[in-house]
Amino acid sequence: MRIVVDAHGGDHAPLEIIKGCCMAADELKDVTILLVGRKNELTQLMSDHGLPANRFEIVDAPDVLTMEDEPTSVLKEKQYSSMAVAFKLLKEDKADAFVSAGNSGAVLVGATLLVKRIRGIKRAALAAVMPSLNGPYMMLDCGANVECKPEYLDQFATMGSIYMKSCLNIENPRVGMLNNGTEECKGLDLQQQAYKLLKENNNINFIGNIEGRDMPLGGADVVVADGFSGNIALKVSEGWGKMFATTLKEMLTKNLKTKLGALLIMDQINDFRKKMDYKEYGGAPLLGISKPVVKAHGSSDAKAFKNAIRQANIFAQSGMIQTIEAALNNN
């Protein structure tokens, strides 16, 4: 697999991105990484940090698309940015998958307008893999489409279900729709109409509405939401994760007694941290695009970025885009 990486996207770019690529190159022997960015700058940085230069190919791109740039600039003003050049390599079949931790809006625009959606897919969805008591689940859309129609949600359900089956080996994933109650009549008109479509969708195992409180407890393998409420559910979850980590640290380092206590439960805490760490799950695949696109978290460090590359590799290997195409014809 050839994975193309945007070297200049993310809060800690390009150094953590490069380090993540090095880690991925070590771990994933069958993967070829194409790092796109300002070649001289990247080469110098690697040399300064003693990072081996022979692990991956660097493709030169003179410009950088920042968080402040308009998403559509990826098409025109910033068409020579690392992100835009990376998208072009994907489009031209010079790469099999794409990873960026940069401007989410630009990733969405670039993927949709340069690489294009799968034929028949109405909207692409940002699909986050999130931790729960029962292991990872997927929520989509997490923010690509603030306004949704019922048929978008129906397609999100099909795509999320296929992802969890193909890439996370979950047999017959339970698909729930995020709603303000479990009864069929709950929600706005969007949810009520979408419910009817989901019930009839032959490609999924629809278990009905799911309330926010059941998500972290593992109530569904795929949670379908409009991009507005999905984004809110995602970010509330992130906030709680951060609050809990902060509180746990404060608790355990308070005094000598608690530090001793911390030593005794350290194994369990590390297990828990690993289970709850979004970095373990890589990035958010953008489902509905005709080639594998993964949006890594903006705050990704090397490890998180390495996992996003790993995820892109699994995504590309799974052949799930063809499965989605087949499913669209089946419904």
Next chain:
Amino acid sequence: MRIVVDAHGGDHAPLEIIKGCCMAADELKDVTILLVGRKNELTQLMSDHGLPANRFEIVDAPDVLTMEDEPTSVLKEKQYSSMAVAFKLLKEDKADAFVSAGNSGAVLVGATLLVKRIRGIKRAALAAVMPSLNGPYMMLDCGANVECKPEYLDQFATMGSIYMKSCLNIENPRVGMLNNGTEECKGLDLQQQAYKLLKENNNINFIGNIEGRDMPLGGADVVVADGFSGNIALKVSEGWGKMFATTLKEMLTKNLKTKLGALLIMDQINDFRKKMDYKEYGGAPLLGISKPVVKAHGSSDAKAFKNAIRQANIFAQSGMIQTIEAALNNN
């Protein structure tokens, strides 16, 4: 203060409700509790459990409104239920505040149509007090109004701000609007239009949009939301709280070593539990009604219910309903 209590509302009614009333009667010396329900059944239950009969007055109501009943049944079919009779006592000035852990929809209907809204208030909002790293904050609406208009959100902001000032002694509460980003242009049409109103609202200290991740970290004292996304944010928070509690317990009771560790950090864990325990915060006031109405959590035990009564008492003592009326004329 005379507080009227619905004895038959909630998952653990009536026993935990009675026990909560006993605890409240002990703690709040200036409060008179009127317990409404099936008098014979309640008297018998108190006798069976050795609960003193002289702590509060029992008002007989022959019927019970269940979770399965239509919310509007509080007006007609279930007009002799404990909830409906309790609302009538509030309406007729025979009580100063109302508490129920029963059917939320029926509490909303009863409060709105029997007790009535404050003049000028377009919709009442269910306002949850929630834990954060910086102490409690209020989110409203948490589900009373699935569909909202911008002017509702504007009024919610005023009411939430007055509540936090009057009842929780927070000076100049920071009001944020729940949105999918901090920029003014973010959100659906509802949030974009509401933003303009909130910016011009003289009664509040509007700090702009707030993302879900900043809520548990204490980013605002009042979070304004439509009832759909507010409900989702509330329930995701509840789910995470529950997941942490479960995980922490598993971690600490795993083996002898971790049990010893747990002993050493027990004080900190108890502090944290207390801080995060929704039971400490009582119930959710229904803001916008012309008299104090508090909806206790359906799963309330005695302690949670006692705290809901304490909250109703503070609400009634604060005189904040008059402050809301004055604020409406001021804006």
